[in-house]
Amino acid sequence: MSSLSSTSDRLFTAALSAVLGMYVLLLLVLLLADASFIGWGDLRHCWEDPALRASFRLTLMSCTVSAVLAVLVALPSAYILSRCRFFGKSLVEVICDIPIILPPLVLGVSFLILVNHVRFGGLSLEDTVGRLSGGAFGITFQVAAVILCQFTVATAYCIRSLRGVFEEISPRTESVALTLGCSRAGAFCRVVLPEARRGIVSAFTMAWARSLGEFGPLLVFAGITPFKTEVLSSSVYLRFTTGDLHGAVAVSLLMISVALAVLLTLRLLSRGRV
Amino acid sequence: MIRLEKLSLSLGSCHLRDLDLELERGTLNILLGRSGCGKTTLLEALCGLRKIDSGRIWCDDEEITSLTPAQRRLGYVPQDLALFQALSPRANLAFALDIAGWSRPAITARVQELSALLKLEALIERKSLVGFSGGERQRLALGRALALRPRLLLLDEPFAALDPELRQELGSMLRQLARQEQVTILMVTHSRAEAETLGDSHWRLENGSLKTGLV
Numbered sequence: 001m002s003s004l005s006s007t008s009d010r011l012f013t014a015a016l017s018a019v020l021g022m023y024v025l026l027l028l029v030l031l032l033a034d035a036s037f038i039g040w041g042d043l044r045h046c047w048e049d050p051a052l053r054a055s056f057r058l059t060l061m062s063c064t065v066s067a068v069l070a071v072l073v074a075l076p077s078a079y080i081l082s083r084c085r086f087f088g089k090s091l092v093e094v095i096c097d098i099p100i101i102l103p104p105l106v107l108g109v110s111f112l113i114l115v116n117h118v119r120f121g122g123l124s125l126e127d128t129v130g131r132l133s134g135g136a137f138g139i140t141f142q143v144a145a146v147i148l149c150q151f152t153v154a155t156a157y158c159i160r161s162l163r164g165v166f167e168e169i170s171p172r173t174e175s176v177a178l179t180l181g182c183s184r185a186g187a188f189c190r191v192v193l194p195e196a197r198r199g200i201v202s203a204f205t206m207a208w209a210r211s212l213g214e215f216g217p218l219l220v221f222a223g224i225t226p227f228k229t230e231v232l233s234s235s236v237y238l239r240f241t242t243g244d245l246h247g248a249v250a251v252s253l254l255m256i257s258v259a260l261a262v263l264l265t266l267r268l269l270s271r272g273r274v
Numbered sequence: 275m276i277r278l279e280k281l282s283l284s285l286g287s288c289h290l291r292d293l294d295l296e297l298e299r300g301t302l303n304i305l306l307g308r309s310g311c312g313k314t315t316l317l318e319a320l321c322g323l324r325k326i327d328s329g330r331i332w333c334d335d336e337e338i339t340s341l342t343p344a345q346r347r348l349g350y351v352p353q354d355l356a357l358f359q360a361l362s363p364r365a366n367l368a369f370a371l372d373i374a375g376w377s378r379p380a381i382t383a384r385v386q387e388l389s390a391l392l393k394l395e396a397l398i399e400r401k402s403l404v405g406f407s408g409g410e411r412q413r414l415a416l417g418r419a420l421a422l423r424p425r426l427l428l429l430d431e432p433f434a435a436l437d438p439e440l441r442q443e444l445g446s447m448l449r450q451l452a453r454q455e456q457v458t459i460l461m462v463t464h465s466r467a468e469a470e471t472l473g474d475s476h477w478r479l480e481n482g483s484l485k486t487g488l489v
Contacts, residue, residue, distance in 0.1 A: 172354060172356040191360075
């Protein structure tokens, strides 16, 4: 929008900018309200809590694992949906969107039912995992449940995002790659993936951020056990429900800081080196 | 030599029926036809990118009808060029050589040869395709298609977005390429003047059939 413009053009741009400005202002005011509500003492007190540090570590680990898994599953899924026509495609698309439209608690309840109450050969999934690992591993109320919930929701967003990325890449580049000696898989790896790399970083970022904010299904399926399944989003809830409003706000600000740091780093990476 | 025998294929409302064609090695051949008459579909079928209903395709006495695009050893430059934007100019030129498993020194030598042939020496060391003009992109796409010395080079309206001077320059370059690299070229164009100047032979795609000559 740097060309010569008339008064009406400038008014149009100004009106759109005003809408954007108001939304940005709303978010900034929310952050400022949080920041003004607590002091350094609250932040220090919050950070000195060993349970919160464990929650912080688990959050970083689970969000990263979930985001990586989400991208790995979303890449082939989004590619197939963007390139192929097949019977029942619309139905598959709707099914992939279920984690986006489903109330979060419902997803947690569904996982709980699937893992504990649906039996295959007389055993539930929970029992099977327990038996196979000699009781060493489980799913419900374990770290696996945290990752499973985060991954399921993040993947749905990733597929949507990556599908748009693949649809913007001309299928003709793949056709040319085929004539130059590539197989379909070779064209995907050598041509499509490099062209989609910024989109992939962006999808990873979205998956990571989505996982960070996940709470509803975790509450039901993973629980909030300090030092075990407590993540930052559940830490906020835990403090809030026990009347520790200052603690809840301090953890919220910590979450926002972590999210901003990760998102900014990934955005810089995608602009620069990637 | 390239030969089509009774080639038939359909794509949507486009039906090509019993196409016969013969192109001599080292010649530049022009394919004319109205928009939507099936020129691009025919080129894609020759590349193996579209299934045909019936007929045969021969290339230097070898039948290539059932070969995959990779096995056909044909070069294809689509109208939008489809350059690999994420790769450097050098990587674009070396793409087919790398896949074919050429050694590093052989790739370097062939890339240099192509750069000289297509006057790309000054551009080849750039890191990306950003800033390449239409003509430069066109030459790079040609070089990428020529890297493995294809038997047939298929060009889909290669000069569509270029100015008249550049069209003339690239046209002469194509004629030189056909002779020098002994590659058979089949080029789609809408310009009758260009067809007259450049073509060794002319073909028209009309109502799903191929006819020889300009008119």
